[in-house]
Amino acid sequence: MRPSKSTSKSRGNETVSVLRFRLEPTKEQEQKLFRTFFLCRKLYNQALEDRVMSYREKGITIHYTDQQNRLPVWKREHPEYQEVHSQVLQNVLQRLDQAFVNFFEKRAKFPKFKNKFMFRSITYPQARDTYFHDNQVYLPKIGWVRMRAHLPFDPASVKIINVKFHDGKWYVNLTSVTKTIAPRTETCKSVGIDLGLLSLVATSDGEFFENPKWLQKSEKRLKRMQRQLSRKKKGSKNRQKAKHKLQGVHDHVANQRKDHLHKISRSLVDRYDLICMEDLQVKEMMKNHRLAKSIGNASWGKLATYLEYKAKNAGKHLIKVPPHYTSQRCSGGCGTIVKKNLSVRLHQCPTCGLEIDRDVNAAINILHRGLEIRHQAS
Template sequence: MLRFRLKPTKEQEQKLFYTFYLCRKLYNQALEERITYYREKGISIRYTDQQNQLPTWKQEHPEYKEVHSQVLQNVLQRLDQAFVNFFEKRARFPKFKNKFMFRSITYPQARARYFHENQVYLPKIGWVRMMAHQPFDAASVKIINVKFHDGRWDVNLTYGTEAVVSRTEIQNAVGIDLGVLSLIATSEGEFFENPQWLQKSEGRLKRKQRQLSRKKKGSKNREKAKQKLQCLHDHVANQRKDHLHKISRSLVDRYDLICMEDLPVTGMMKNDRLAKSIANASWGKLATYLEYKAKNAGKHLITVPPHYTSQRCSGGCGTIVKKNLSVRLHQCPTCGLEIDRDVNAAINILHRGLEIRHQAS
């Protein structure tokens, strides 16, 4: 996937915001319909049922003729996926969206003719200026996603079929241990800091939240305060993403095999004392970045079970040395090894990864 900056005109920007409004209205209406239908009849509405109702919806609401049909179908697909995530216990029950929670639209069937020089064609919107900072294969782009965040417009281009990249022969490997104090500790003793962007901006976020709470509901000042708060949240998210991208790129460029823990992040988030720190570390997002970067570069990524990686001695004796989170030094009474506990865990992760790869081959 590639992301480029968009530079829509004021007229195009108004059309995009109006499209967001209509799509959000459809999403909320479809969600209300599902809830009401289940309460009255005890059965759920399927995506295909709601999709088949779109022509009737357009007749009853002529303004929806200004929105591309595939964009509307994608809105219903988002809602359907939200219910799938809920039933599979991967997310909470879908909730109604406000204007700050619905800020993107998707064209799921892009065409090569939608791109011309530094422009992208968005049906019902027109040709929009695109700041393409690198070349790309327009014929391979299958999905176009337009998003507004942090006061700017971006377009995400997704390729339908990825080119097969030959795997690199493994000459060097590394194990990485994910943490809160240090985001990553490697088996070679290198540490990547955890900047804790959320904690650093917490004071400003609280002030913005208090300013928002004092504004009169429905007023323009409240709307402005809400936008400022949202921009600050976006800024923190962008800082976090940028840091994770740099770390993942550094690891993929230097190592042919990366071994990491397969952590149960969802279960760990239930710990009230660590939930905020774990969420701010974004271990899941880092794993995603490593996975697709390694795949594109022909490198290897292996996830291993995390059991006893911190407790087991990596010096060769395999002794289990129990210690709580406050103990930062691994001291083995059997072989006398003294090493940082996170580095010890990273070495164990590397050993397990190499074992798994050997067994697979």
């Protein structure tokens, strides 16, 4: 098996592609994976026997849904199944069902009981984009596993994760589904965007995208729960419970935030052909440490990523410009540097008299810089 093999095929207006990367589990993770194979194989054989016996003794054909409904009972009878993620167990039953479908449609022989050499892969059928971070993939019940990702991919498009052991090596297959986008009509419009804390995004057209109230509320709730957790006794049951609950809310808020950033980036890419933004790596170096602690940074980075691939998919352009003086310089054409600290919301130019929101002023400067860069490149 070759790593980073990529296959893709189109299906209606969707493209399904599979990327294969090498996995590098630790010794401990490897043990857990082998144990998972063992338990999945046990379930597969048990479910197969269940189908065969039911047909032989009662003449009743059992289907996938019947077996899925029986899963909780099997889990009670064999508590060791709890060690395996529930979706992985469901997938085992789906595999068996597929084996029967293949048999009934005369594409394969009657399903066989599997020995340990025949069961060397597991599938997580509902991947999330939060399962990927820094060349690692999160396999529920196994942990964060190192992954040699040679090719770039969009974590949000990954729907299925399949882990395989072959010839003494570990592999992960990532199945992505992306919408095939119809070519858009050009809008011939350009925009500059300024990323801030007060407003998440301000555009050179004077539009603002705020963090919505419900998101602020969720974030407040998260902070409150963090404080409550810190007051609970270390190692106590209550602390464990609170920790678990906190993780749930944390994931929920992260997803809400992402949804919101997806909406903003979609709205901008739909309406503009050229989007200019600040180069965040440089902005990062300029940042002041109190601001750095803010949630802003994480959101900015995500928004930049979303804009980048959405623009690319839609055949549009994203230009990153150096952020120096974008908030101080007057965008009215006079170029005067108007110093102002963060509390000053209005840009007032003593030279040309321009009065404009400080973030919109910055966004216009960013647009001008982007257009300059574009002009020089062509």
